[in-house]
Amino acid sequence: MTAVEIRALRGKLGWTQMALAEAVGVTSNTVARWERGEMAISEPASRLLQKIAAEEKSRTGKR
Numbered sequence: 001m002t003a004v005e006i007r008a009l010r011g012k013l014g015w016t017q018m019a020l021a022e023a024v025g026v027t028s029n030t031v032a033r034w035e036r037g038e039m040a041i042s043e044p045a046s047r048l049l050q051k052i053a054a055e056e057k058s059r060t061g062k063r
């Protein structure tokens with residue numbers, strides 16, 4: 001996932017960086033670094049984030 005994709009996904013979820021960090025098991029600083037493109041998201045964290053987004057989408061019916 002790219003920095004732009006991570007930021008957009010977090011926006012769609014309506015979550016803060018802290019909320020996303022807690023859901024994925026990282027620090028809010030790590031999420032900020034992902035979103036600024038300073039650090040690449042690991043593949044396991046990326047998959048988890050995508051799974052969380054898919055579950056939220058199906059739970060709320062949002063696109």
